[in-house]
Amino acid sequence: MKSKFAPSLFGAISFVSVLSAGLSVTQVHAGETVFYVTEDGKPVSDLAITVDGKQKLVRSNGFISFEVDAGNHQVEFSQLGEWAGDVEFKTSADQNAEVQVELVAGEALAEVNVFAEDETATGTLSGYLISDETGAGIVGAVVSLTKELSVATNQQGYFEFEVPRGAYEVMIDHKEYGKRKISNLRVLANVATEVSIDMSMSGDGIIEEVVAIGTYVADTVTAQERDASAVLDAIGSEQFSRFGDSSAASALKRVSGVTIADGKYAVVRGLNERYTTVTFNGANLPSPDPSRRVVPLDIFPSGLISGINVQKSATADRFSDSAGASIDILSKESPDAFSGKLKASLGFVDGVTGSSQEVQASSGMEVLGFGSDDRELTSQAKSLSNANKQVVTGQEAADLLNLSQLETEKQNIRPDMSLELSLGDVIAEVDSGIFTYKWTGKYSNEWNLEESERATYDPVGNGDIKEADEYIYKRLTNDIMLATGLTLSYQGEDSNLYSNTMMLRQTQNDNVFTQGIRGENRDFIVEKEFAWREREFLMQQFVGNHYFPMESFAGLETDLDWALTVSQASLDSPDTRSYEFFGPTNIATDDKFNPLAVDYTNVSDLSEENDPIREFSELTDDSTDLYLKANTLLLSTDDYELKTQYGFSTFSRKRVADSYTYQYEIATDNEELPSEFENNQTIADILTDDAFVSGMYNAKSNTNYENSYEGTWDYSAFYVQPRFEIYDLISAEVGLRLEDSKMSLETKKDPNTGSNVTADVTDNDAYTSLNVTYHLHDDVQARFAYYNSINRPDFREVAPAQFTDPVSGDLYQGNPRLTSSTVNNLDLRFEYYFSDNESMTAAVFRKDFADIIERTVSIVSGSSNSTVYRYDNGGDAFAQGLELGFSKDISFDNSFVGLKVSGNTTLIDSEVEALNSSGNISAIRQMQGQPDMLANLQLEADELESGREYTLVLNYTGESLDSVSANEQLPDFMKASRAVLDISFKQPIIFDELEIKASIKNITNSEVLIEQGGRMIKKYKPGSEFKLGMTYNF
16 A cells, blocks of 8 residues: 555554454445445546446445345446446345446446455555645544544554444544544445545534545456457556556557557557557547558647557457557546646657757747748749749749758757646536536657668679668657647536547657768768658547436437547648758779768768759648447346447548649759859858859759649448347357448649549448457456458558658658458457456467558669658468466565566467569568567566555567568568667655656667668667656646
């Protein structure tokens, strides 16, 4: 048990003392059933409990009791009208029951204990007496349960009793603070009931009811996974705090079989992010990242999230486009009393923080992520792109785009910082329910540096390769997040209504430099590129949960849920500047990586062949999503029940993408750079007003009209899913989902030719699922799941446009011929729960693909040998594997240290038919992106008295095929295995109020390595990060 301050043995009294004192306690009498309901360790008062047809609402302290007769009892839980769970138990005439209920992600998980009327069981009653005047603990107050049984509070105002279960009257007496009485304070078996009592020197008084915080031993996430109908891994908000997670992405990396690619995207069982769907409260969302088909998980701050469910086997109520997993992010619910939280942190990255770096110039509000007007495209420039006249000269060329944006500056890199504030309270209480709000705002500013060695190779025959490019790649990014979310709720007895409003912005200041030997002629080239990207996600969501008892819904008990979500995702990339400086040419190869054996940077000149480029692009996705789903109880007896889920979902999405490209070309007679600009690497000194007015340079539109397009995606689905359960033996769900999906895309027409490109991906099909859970023993169960699914392309993957991945900096090309892939899935999992928060799991799975979609890579020959990625259909494939997981508490002789070890590992085997250019099978190889092994290990140690927490997390990803080579003469890109070790520490200053956290991520500075034919393609160390943070609850 943790305490607000560190309690000593002074102020505590044992059960032995209680017995010797002959304590008089109001025991729970025969026929009484007491419920205690908590969520995240705090009492819940908005849960309706129905026992044998009689319904009551839980009181504000989390307790409610029923009188029941001997026999079997049916209990159902509902929250704001929505079904939340059920449980059964049996009592005889001389027995009573205690039911501990924990709410997890809206599901009520119950633990029932039945006792004989005279049976003794113990719980803990403890608390703090706090002075209203000083805010400190009250020392020396006498806390009594009887005249014979009393204890004095210690230096922190702490007291503690170990007492039999029952109802108590607690008396408090202090010479200066007077007397207080707490009436009818419940203590349940195996539950730590803690009270915090504020006292004033104003005199005596009676406290009729206090809010008790019950700490139950059970791990609620484990219970949620155990009771789910599908293969599920869950993450609760308490784990966000424990592991210092700043976003949904950082939390998911601990889930069995899950890795996080590029810090943003979930890779489940080795299947890259395109095989995973991400929803928010069940609603489909558009992605503000055009290079990926799913929403980047790092845009959701942990302060907006109550939990994450990772469902690895499909059910009919989930989108069929989720062969990897369906990840549902659950929003924070509003509190039933005022709460506030302030979090702040500073981060220091090895090799980045404190260094001096060249970056693009910025000013004004750009520190908050809002780009200045100087970055915007002028109307004159837009007109140039849409007209036949594509070249401007003189002052018109100088004014076409803002030349001041070409300037760079030296900047000392500041520490990373984050600031987050959350507030929530009850707005009003009415007879039918309560109105509440929850608001969260977050700002963060972080720097990242990749300084990598890179190389490319040419084939020389017989499977051998030779060195082509060798260069140093340096990418410095400044990522700025501004996020806010507001939840308004009405919580009634049979209905809940929610309004979720969210605005998430991520701005990236991107600065890329390369130095080395590039291109067909092995020239020494210095490349610079500066980009500013603003990603924004806006959402308004309305959610309803309703419960209809038998008498009000055609005699059938039904839960009805619905949600309407209107959202917009956008990416604005104003003024991406890129240019090159050339040095000597025809540099000899030596079969060693030494691109700067002679550094020609200072004698390189602005390229006369590759003109400076400025690109402007905007992308907007507008989406409307609606779902309605119901769960109806058709039949229920003492031994079994039959329910059915049914519903529909639909969304309509429209994408508009506009792109404009301009270049500056030399206009001198000999098209050579004037001598005064030789050996000058400052672009702003070369491209000046005088350079255009004098006729040295002109400006030209070089817009590729295929990069601008419009697309629509209309989707609808209907499903039905009966569920039959024989209690404590077996449950089975059979699902049928009918989906109709039509995505079409059309590029802008070339004004000169009138031609354009279109793409269409349409399917209309039925998807089946079967999920069976068989209870082999009270603590052992087996699951079987079969389902078929589909993997559809996204807009950008079929649009014939080139685009840069803002995460990796890689160049991609769309593929209009890309088609959907189908997947058949099998899962078998065994689960052993040897305590409420300890478990072992073992699972095997197999996935069979037709027309699999994979990432391919090719080298476009030219002056700098560009590496271009795209997605292509392959042949048939399979992935199969074994997942093992465990969670174990380790106890010691003393009660001052708690230790927990948990972990998981996934072993994966995969195979795909590689197709040649003729579509014939040319080879059998492993699947792209599929590692051979994934493993996670967590070690948690707690000092129970002081509240200190120590956490160690190890993540391991095995070797994988990074990209498939489009050149059959060149080997594929292979990504080496990698292990990342993180540690964290938390120190409470005032328990439940103020704490500090420290963490070190990637403590070993683990290397990232990609190879081709055993030779390095990319290699770098991302650096270790130290973060120091503070959390204040008020």
